[in-house]
Amino acid sequence: MRILFVADPLSGFKIYKDSTYAMMREAHARGHQVLACIADDLRLKEGVVEAKAQWIGFTETQVGHDWYHIEQESYIALRDVDAVVMRKDPPFDQQYLYATQLFSLAETQGAKVFNRGQALRDFNEKLAIFQFAEYIAPTMVSQNMADIRAFVSEHGDVIVKPLDGMGGAGIFRITNADANLGSILEMLSHNGERLVMAQKYLPAIKDGDKRILLIDGVPVDWCLARIPQNGETRGNLAAGGAGVARPLTAKDREIAEKLGPQLAAQGLLLVGLDVIGENLTEVNVTSPTCFQEIAAQSGINVAGLFIDALERKCC
Template sequence: MRVAVLMDPIAGIKPAKDSTFAMLLSAQARGHECWVFTLDQLSLHAGQAWGRVQPVRVEDVAEHFFQLGEAADRPLADFDCVLMRKDPPVDMDFLHACQILEHAGTWVVNDPAAIRLANEKLFPLQFARWLPPYLVSRDPAQLREFLREHGEIVVKPLAARGGEGIFYLHGGDRNLGSILETITGRGSHFVMAQRYLPEIRQGDKRILLVDGEAIPGAMLRVPAADDFRGNLVAGAQAVAAALTPAEEELCAEIGPELRRMGLLFVGIDVIGGRLTEINVTSPTGAREIHRFFGVDATVRLWERIEAGR
């Protein structure tokens, strides 16, 4: 197949941890022709989405891990498949890119309309029995009341990634007013508040699902001793973790909806058996899970894409 991948600049990724890089490696190994482009190289004219794309060859080494060919402007309909792998934040440019990709004239994975609908913090609300107590609000007074009710909470922006902008709050925090003003933009931005889950000290589990089926094996991200965030970019350490029976039940409940929406490659986050996020934009974890368990989620993704819609 001929495949185009919309991603962040490839020169800036960390190949040992990057799931998009793993997808390129797997595609190349299966004989597919890969091209890459970035958000600023996406356009829409004459009723078609176009990309200024470059052919790419990748190698699984620490340095000099890619080679790019000459750039060319091509309609995305020239490709058998387009992977949407742009990292958040899910800002207006990101959402507009998803709208443009709806005019690709070919299969886009994950489905761009579904990405727009499935906010990674709000989408889990469809599976409420698995959630910790939560509040979505932009009102600092409501957030203060939620904190009084639960004693310890976490507040997070709705469109960021990698632990950016997340705060742990408790009733005695003298910075409480300033933090709530900052994260809500003085009441102008909605945020997600969740009851703090002390099980985070044991780790935040990333489970990958391909076409609604859970990969057998997960990555547990254990926060650094001086942090509460289970994000690798925030200093958490990745360790191997099996899926519990409850987590398998959770995946079985979520999977059919992911499949229905065209969300082929998804990462869910679970802390202490509670679902906290459903990541549909550019979820990571494939490289670590492959190293831990020998199961390559990206191979399963290509098997599904090769099988067709």
């Protein structure tokens, strides 16, 4: 197969942990041709969606930035590759939205895109949890600071976060007695102009914010519990959390098996569920990670499972 990865610049990959890198290496090891581009290099020319793609060759180097070389670079229609894998990190801004619209158009021209453009637009990673309300903690979304203050008063201990963040950015734990409550809400809501999510604080975060991976609707048997360190509230690895791989609990599996088929049917080949205790907190669809951490600690070749699914869809 010829697989095009739409990702952030390869020169910035931290290959010791990057999931897209693991996918690329696995695809290459199976004899597939690996292409890459950034979202800014998508274009629509004479009605055809194209990408300025780089054909990637791999070196033996497993550290630093010398793990690849560019064999050639040229424009190629998305319909002329076997699979397009969208791996650009959030934020889901206007440029990201335009990219998903180009993907949707490319699909009408015969391209196979994972995750599908329409699904990326439909599933905001924070708001999507409301489609599975039986599994979520008390949560509200509002740009009205009085609404959020009332929610904080009701629940006492609350997590607030923006709808477009990643890696723990912009997440705060607040109480009604917090002297900085007003400032935090003003900052997150841009003085009442942007929606903010508020969730009841879950003490189970101390045991980890679990990342459960779904590949074509099927859960990987182990998850990665991201455990807050040094008094932090956030377990995100980008915020300094420690990642510990664990087998799925019965509740983890119940949630994953309930959501998996529904999400796969919407065109979401790869999903990362975030679960704290027994509560679903996010549905990650843009560029779910933790492949390498789970693989290293469990022995499960997560990238292999993903490429297996891609081969079933495209070969």
